[in-house]
Amino acid sequence: MSINMTILLIIVGCAIVTFIPRVIPFIVIRNIALPKVVVQWLSFIPVCIFTALIVDSFIIQDTAVLAIDWRVLTAIIPTLLIALWTKSLSATVLVGIVCMATVRFFV
Amino acid sequence: MSELTKKLDDEYKLSTFSQGVKDCIPTLFGYISIGIAAGIVGASSNLSVLEVALLSILVYAGAAQFIICALIVAGSPIYVIVFTTFIVNLRHLLLCMTLAPYFTKYSLWKNIGIGALVTDESFGVAANKIVQKETFNDRWMNGLNITAYIFWILSCVAGAIFGKWISNPEVLGLDFALTAMFLALLVLQLEHIDAGKLKFYLSLIGYVVVFMLIFSMFMPSYIAIILATIIVATIGVVKDK
Numbered sequence: 001m002s003i004n005m006t007i008l009l010i011i012v013g014c015a016i017v018t019f020i021p022r023v024i025p026f027i028v029i030r031n032i033a034l035p036k037v038v039v040q041w042l043s044f045i046p047v048c049i050f051t052a053l054i055v056d057s058f059i060i061q062d063t064a065v066l067a068i069d070w071r072v073l074t075a076i077i078p079t080l081l082i083a084l085w086t087k088s089l090s091a092t093v094l095v096g097i098v099c100m101a102t103v104r105f106f107v
Numbered sequence: 108m109s110e111l112t113k114k115l116d117d118e119y120k121l122s123t124f125s126q127g128v129k130d131c132i133p134t135l136f137g138y139i140s141i142g143i144a145a146g147i148v149g150a151s152s153n154l155s156v157l158e159v160a161l162l163s164i165l166v167y168a169g170a171a172q173f174i175i176c177a178l179i180v181a182g183s184p185i186y187v188i189v190f191t192t193f194i195v196n197l198r199h200l201l202l203c204m205t206l207a208p209y210f211t212k213y214s215l216w217k218n219i220g221i222g223a224l225v226t227d228e229s230f231g232v233a234a235n236k237i238v239q240k241e242t243f244n245d246r247w248m249n250g251l252n253i254t255a256y257i258f259w260i261l262s263c264v265a266g267a268i269f270g271k272w273i274s275n276p277e278v279l280g281l282d283f284a285l286t287a288m289f290l291a292l293l294v295l296q297l298e299h300i301d302a303g304k305l306k307f308y309l310s311l312i313g314y315v316v317v318f319m320l321i322f323s324m325f326m327p328s329y330i331a332i333i334l335a336t337i338i339v340a341t342i343g344v345v346k347d348k
Binding site: 003004006007009012014015018023025028037042044046048049050051056057058061065066072076079084087088090093094099101102103104 | 132133134136137154155157158161162165166167168171175179185188189190192193196197198199200201202203204205206207208210211215218219221222223224225227230231232234235237238279280281282283284285286287288289290291292293294295296297298308311312315316319320323324327328331332335336339340341343344347
């Protein structure tokens with residue numbers, strides 16, 4: 001059990017810059033009424049960010065050219081169908097894990 | 108009468124700490140598998156178990172923790188690591204801007220406490236409540252956040268300690284838990300919009316996919332995520348008139 005001074009400095013610095021964007025909206029929005037257009041803009045954030053995070057999961061950036069992780073994309077299809085069918089978070093996650101493991105086992 | 112009682116009962120259940128804990132369960136697969144992976148990567152980057160624990164307690168952000176470890180191994184200067192972490196975690200600003208309006212009636216400290224523990228996953232579960240127009244409150248959000256926080260820290264520490272003996276979570280498909288969850292959350296979002304607007308929302312999803320693919324050719328994916336989201340949300344506002 002030891003803590004290196006440089007590592008500690010890195011951890012504390014990273015903690016501060018992570019804390020700020022998380023907390024600022026919760027401090028600022030208390031004191032101002034958001035304009036209607038901003039509220040409307042914010043209503044699109046969930047759909048956009050979920051899609052972006054899904055796309056991010058099948059993009060491989062390690063290589064010089066952008067590549068697609070076809071195994072992940074293959075697992076996404078049955079998982080999406082299960083999500084549409086069950087509308088359940090837990091069922092989708094469980095089936096998703098099984099699909100991904102199956103695809104990795106065979107491909 | 109019984110219907111009213113049931114409705115009140117539902118509202119009561121939805122707003123307890125323990126309901127928040129329960130609603131967190133589907134996200135735990137993601138936290139545990141990615142937390143263990145983050146712990147393993149931390150240990151293999153020559154961080155001590157205590158340092159891995161501090162990292163997960165103080166920074167508490169999956170993607171950032173992997174990148175911090177990679178940069179430490181690469182011998183990057185402190186300011187580069189801190190600045191990169193800032194950019195990687197800037198998307199929390201978007202998530203918290205979306206959630207904050209629902210907590211304005213609570214005290215400042217409660218708001219800071221809730222904001223400090225917002226993650227992609229806890230945002231997802233809360234956004235799901237919002238789109239379903241279900242009631243939720245500070246206790247529910249804390250139940251959700253604190254459960255996730257505890258499981259994340261324990262998983263990271265477990266990964267750091269037992270990493271040598273745990274097989275790669277990728278083999279089991281566990282790392283896909285997160286993607287599966289976002290897929291389900293996306294479907295649940297679409298399910299609760301007006302039927303007439305489905306086509307409009309599907310076009311927004313199409314735009315995000317295209318922007319993500321284009322941006323990822325030129326920039327790190329964590330910046331692509333923020334840019335694609337901001338641009339397409341703006342397209343949404345412009346086209347929704």
